[in-house]
Amino acid sequence: MAVTIKDVAKKVGVTPATVSMVINNKSRISLATRNKVLRAIEELGYYPHEGARNLVLKRSNTIGVAAPSFISTSALEILAGIEAEVRQSGHNMVLISTHGMEQIEDSVVARVARERKVDGLIALNLQFTQSQQSSFREQKLVLVAIESEMSGWDSLGPDHREGAYAATKHLLSLGHRRLAFLNAPPSLSFAKQREEGFRKAMLEAGLEPARQRMLVVPDASKESGLEAAKILLAQDTRPTAVFAAAGDLCAAGVISAAQAAGLKVPEDLSVIGYGDHPVAALLEPALSTLREPLAQIGARAFGMIKAALAEGGGHRAVRETQLPVLVERQSCAFMGSKPGFNGQMKDSGR
């Protein structure tokens, strides 16, 4: 049997209540007994039993992170951000992956909300139903959504609009005028926002986005990028730069298609991606892209949980957004730049 609060109380000759108080720095206890207690704790190697404590305090000291899947580099980065904060504040963290299956999602709710295993929940790319949400409210469980919005709850995520705006501006500043825009299907929530950012930058530059250069790809795969690039490159006045807002993988396909067509990147065609996927730096040429502050988002999400918890679940419904940053590598160049004037030189120009 592990050593309990009683053991130390007995050893010092006080009651458990006294020991409890010194542990929790409660009502000023005489320095004398306080020290005696602390010494006994040390000698006995006593550690409070968190479960017991949680039981009386009516909390779990644990937060859950729910997502369809964690097997993606972006989910991972967010997770890392959350984890660091969680540990630092002495909480626990459990992962709940739903695999996109409703059944599991429901069981999440059942277990989480009813067995009171978590005090708060961070939802990543997940949308809870109204009934699930109200079940959370009943249990006074706080919810924070990343990359999705649920009215009445805090939410946060990268600013797709500004990210796309920055990418477009970058291309524009390099002298490009015929920009192609490869977007994800509108069913993905961020697609609309990225398009807004693109349009805004174009309009500010006095340019009208050309219809035939705005393509929607079915997914963010390399194949999709290849297909789209073929269409683009077959046009009479082909674009001098393409912004693969659908993602870096897509951009990889564009580069690949361009090279297959005998074009050099970035001399003949500039390409910029989105997301800073691990492959981005490995491509030839290395892909310029937008990096989202994922770890920071994760950390902030936990911060919001804590704040909400502190306020006793008072719904704040804060909505925050964090700015992506442009990562310049070798896939973009001044329009019409000669070979020899390569990406490396651009980098130093900033």
Next chain:
Amino acid sequence: MAVTIKDVAKKVGVTPATVSMVINNKSRISLATRNKVLRAIEELGYYPHEGARNLVLKRSNTIGVAAPSFISTSALEILAGIEAEVRQSGHNMVLISTHGMEQIEDSVVARVARERKVDGLIALNLQFTQSQQSSFREQKLVLVAIESEMSGWDSLGPDHREGAYAATKHLLSLGHRRLAFLNAPPSLSFAKQREEGFRKAMLEAGLEPARQRMLVVPDASKESGLEAAKILLAQDTRPTAVFAAAGDLCAAGVISAAQAAGLKVPEDLSVIGYGDHPVAALLEPALSTLREPLAQIGARAFGMIKAALAEGGGHRAVRETQLPVLVERQSCAFMGSKPGFNGQMKDSGR
């Protein structure tokens, strides 16, 4: 306040103990009261409080997974495997990342072993000290090690020796005789085993591994692969194939260097990696490599935890190993194959 066992007891007119028994299918309770209780549970929406239950049962129903970091695709895959099993068996899982810092590692032990927050621990790429281990034993906590061995405890992990053997055989079967071998530094535990596998295959083919073709790279980065490849390609009789046992990123560097030197992969140089990193499939040409059954390893690890727990912590010290599988893509070809005889055709040949 959530509904408790008392509430349902009161509603039915029995004592909490009775309710507890029907929940746990204990000593045969009259069907009549049993049904009444069940109905009440249903009506009230009662769910047992796991924390309270664990307190009296002296368990946590939770297993911990400790690793220096979870922020890698391989760690995540293992985690996914664990998670699925954990959920299925109704347990909980907490993540403990040590960041390779001893201080944290100690606190892991302190918290885990003394606050009794977990019944078992899966250690991933982690080596616990003797004193930590005996502390686990005292707490009757079971330990399973993945990718590291601790005597007296169960352990498992991918079979690096067989993996490397398979990779080497593959190259050999393609007619290659001058194989280069890029290994991780011997400080990484798997390096030795992969080298053994390589040597075994070579010896079986009657080949003596050439010293100058066996390089050690400082890390598994693309840069390391680039550097190593430069050395290899500058040799008089350069290798016709390279096995980047250090990892896929390294292989990416080799491919890049080869292409920069005007060689075509796989026609002029075959390259095989290790690990099936997400980028492997995206490279040009797509990289052949070895895929480790990570999810399966995770699942099995939890299986071992359960078995050990069931046996009441009787130390079994089982040692298991799982076989990687060869993933053939486009980066390997028959030695001396002409352009046109590409990887695609090989694929179908198997």
Next chain:
DNA sequence: CTGTTAGCGCCTTCAG
């Protein structure tokens, strides 16, 4: 077969 009695390990009143 069911109810009562004791806790699990801890914390918070409420008296002293």
Next chain:
DNA sequence: CTGAAGGCGCTAACAG
């Protein structure tokens, strides 16, 4: 400033 008492939600022994 400290002790005693009561209880968090649940279950294992005992009685009845």
